[in-house]
Amino acid sequence: xxxxxxxxxxxxxxxxxxxxxxxxxxxxxxxxxxxxxxxxxxxxxxxxxxxxxxxxxxxxxxxxxxxxxxxxxxxxxxxxxxxxxxxxxxxxxxxxxxxxxxxxxxxxxxxxxxxxxxxxxxxxxxxxxxxxxxxxxxxxxxxxxxxxxxxxxxxxxxxxxxxxxxxxxxxxxxxxxxxxxxxxxxxxxxxxxxxxxxxxxxxxxxxxxxxxxxxxxxxxxxxxxxxxxxxxxxxxxxxxxxxxxxxxxxxxxxxxxxxxxxxxxxxxxxxxxxxxxxxxxxxxxxxxxxxxxxxxxxxxxxxxxxxxxxxxxxxxxxxxxxxxxxxxxxxxxxxxxxxxxxxxxxxxxxxxxxxxxxxxxxxxxxxxxxxxxxxxxxxxxxxxxxxxxxxxxxxxxxxxxxxxxxxxxxxxxxxxxxxxxxxxx
Amino acid sequence: xxxxxxxxxxxxxxxxxxxxxxxxxxxxxxxxxxxxxxxxxxxxxxxxxxxxxxxxxxxxxxxxxxxxxxxxxxxxxxxxxxxxxxxxxxxxxxxxxxxxxxxxxxxxxxxxxxxxxxxxxxxxxxxxxxxxxxxxxxxxxxxxxxxxxxxxxxxxxxxxxxxxxxxxxxxxxxxxxxxxxxxxxxxx
Numbered sequence: 001x002x003x004x005x006x007x008x009x010x011x012x013x014x015x016x017x018x019x020x021x022x023x024x025x026x027x028x029x030x031x032x033x034x035x036x037x038x039x040x041x042x043x044x045x046x047x048x049x050x051x052x053x054x055x056x057x058x059x060x061x062x063x064x065x066x067x068x069x070x071x072x073x074x075x076x077x078x079x080x081x082x083x084x085x086x087x088x089x090x091x092x093x094x095x096x097x098x099x100x101x102x103x104x105x106x107x108x109x110x111x112x113x114x115x116x117x118x119x120x121x122x123x124x125x126x127x128x129x130x131x132x133x134x135x136x137x138x139x140x141x142x143x144x145x146x147x148x149x150x151x152x153x154x155x156x157x158x159x160x161x162x163x164x165x166x167x168x169x170x171x172x173x174x175x176x177x178x179x180x181x182x183x184x185x186x187x188x189x190x191x192x193x194x195x196x197x198x199x200x201x202x203x204x205x206x207x208x209x210x211x212x213x214x215x216x217x218x219x220x221x222x223x224x225x226x227x228x229x230x231x232x233x234x235x236x237x238x239x240x241x242x243x244x245x246x247x248x249x250x251x252x253x254x255x256x257x258x259x260x261x262x263x264x265x266x267x268x269x270x271x272x273x274x275x276x277x278x279x280x281x282x283x284x285x286x287x288x289x290x291x292x293x294x295x296x297x298x299x300x301x302x303x304x305x306x307x308x309x310x311x312x313x314x315x316x317x318x319x320x321x322x323x324x325x326x327x328x329x330x331x332x333x334x335x336x337x338x339x340x341x342x343x344x345x346x347x348x349x350x351x352x353x354x355x356x357x358x359x360x361x362x363x364x365x366x367x368x369x370x371x372x373x374x375x376x377x378x379x380x381x382x383x384x385x386x387x388x389x390x391x392x393x394x395x396x397x398x399x400x401x402x403x404x405x406x407x408x409x410x411x412x413x414x415x416x417x418x419x420x421x422x423x424x425x
Numbered sequence: 426x427x428x429x430x431x432x433x434x435x436x437x438x439x440x441x442x443x444x445x446x447x448x449x450x451x452x453x454x455x456x457x458x459x460x461x462x463x464x465x466x467x468x469x470x471x472x473x474x475x476x477x478x479x480x481x482x483x484x485x486x487x488x489x490x491x492x493x494x495x496x497x498x499x500x501x502x503x504x505x506x507x508x509x510x511x512x513x514x515x516x517x518x519x520x521x522x523x524x525x526x527x528x529x530x531x532x533x534x535x536x537x538x539x540x541x542x543x544x545x546x547x548x549x550x551x552x553x554x555x556x557x558x559x560x561x562x563x564x565x566x567x568x569x570x571x572x573x574x575x576x577x578x579x580x581x582x583x584x585x586x587x588x589x590x591x592x593x594x595x596x597x598x599x600x601x602x603x604x605x606x607x608x609x610x611x612x613x
């Protein structure tokens with residue numbers, strides 16, 4: 001059973017440039033109660049609150065319910081300080097505590113422990129020594145460790161979200177940005193007077209591909225290396241150059257070109273520039289996404305009338321339809337294990353994120369928002385991030401594959417759209 | 426609901442209707458199969474019917490916006506062609522305007538026009554890019570049939586990325602389903 005836990009917490013990220021905020025609008029009623037005790041600080045001031053980042057991450061997963069610090073009866077910093085009884089009476093199942101020490105070198109020493117409260121046992125004890133710029137990375141790494149220990153699933157907090165922003169009236173209305181998965185540490189990859197579309201991560205997380213109309217309003221597909229900010233125009237044919245998606249081995253892009261007069265799916269060998277046409281149909285074929293096996297793609301095609309999702313075997317170029325609910329299904333994405341297919345499904349006048357179980361062939365609409373687009377799956381398969389409208393503005397939301405957890409990521413200014421969740425970094 | 430069988434390009438172009446569709450599914454969900462097909466009930470315009478009254482007493486609505494005479498002045502000053510919902514066929518009310526552009530282009534071989542296709546915001550973005558290309562291609566076909574050289578025409582599709590109106594309502598969507606004629610050189 002689901003329960004609406006409306007706006008439990010608004011987490012404002014601390015960075016001055018932070019643009020995204022996180023609200024959990026719907027969590028699991030059986031979310032696990034956990035206490036993340038404010039970490040003891042010594043040796044000087046610490047610019048990031050490691051414990052708050054951890055608590056917010058766990059909360060945002062929808063699977064944990066962090067105890068508010070003001071409700072804590074004691075605040076241990078070391079194992080010898082722990083009184084399990086203080087947490088048992090509050091129904092807390094797990095306890096996280098730790099210390100941050102500012103070192104004379106300018107670095108920090110972060111130590112933490114995870115305890116099982118009912119059993120009174122220690123599950124994890126670790127120490128990190130990050131530079132100041134790595135404090136948030138350490139907080140995300142600790143969150144990942146705790147999440148994996150308690151759920152058995154690898155955490156995806158130390159990942160990034162790539163997205164396009166639009167600020168009407170600005171000098172450069174279109175920007176390609178990425179941020180930590182919690183919305184902090186926004187970085188701008190590209191700003192443009194012309195549209196930017198369809199950003200996609202390389203599987204090693206070092207490069208991104210996207211469509212930019214910067215060249216005199218004509219579309220081109222660019223590959224952009226984030227560390228060096230070097231980029232390369234890889235596709236600028238007549239007509240559409242769209243929907244790039246990186247192959248699992250990182251060597252190829254699937255993309256849409258209409259250079260023969262009609263949108264078709266192609267495969268581009270990045271190193272050689274060799275182009276292979278994969279579809280040949282007078283209908284629209286677009287929005288290709290690789291399946292994890294690297295041997296097949298899913299894509300949107302109108303060959304049956306309205307848009308539906310099809311699967312394409314690259315070797316023999318055979319195509320078969322795989323979506324059957326309703327008259328409009330488009331923009332597919334696949335979970336990393338290949339089990340679930342997600343796409344945009346129209347019901348009545350509204351567009352929702354739907355999830356299809358490819359093994360059992362079940363179909364579920366998992367969102368209640370109405371103008372959904374651009375679903376992208378977290379690398380651990382836990383959540384789907386997507387774009388929708390809220391109060392007339394483009395915003396990002398995330399939903400669990402089973403629809404039980406919903407997270408709202410409102411932007412402070414302008415529109416945010418086309419999120420793409422990074423691989424594990 | 427029935428599709429219109431189309432035999433000639435002219436019929437295709439005329440198969441647009443003031444009545445347009447009354448349901449509100451997505452923009453152009455299946456416009457690719459038959460360019461003249463509308464999404465729902467269609468009242469075909471006969472070839473004999475006068476294409477464009479000079480003054481219209483018909484109120485401008487989201488449903489008739491694409492084919493409303495007030496949107497086209499029959500000269501090259503009109504540079505935006507609107508489209509019915511779920512449709513990529515050129516509206517009859519714009520024929521005179523497009524003929525004026527065709528004549529201008531034929532008489533000015535240095536002139537080059539870019540046909541910029543747009544869709545409304547409903548549906549997914551890359552799919553909308555593909556849909557809006559169909560609209561620009563319909564205008565391109567019209568101009569080519571009039572004898573304009575292919576070398577004078579370029580097609581670019583923007584999907585829903587560059588809306589003319591920013592609302593999420595029927596009238597804004599009607600204003601966004603469009604092809605803009607953007608002269609890159611030899612502007613009239």
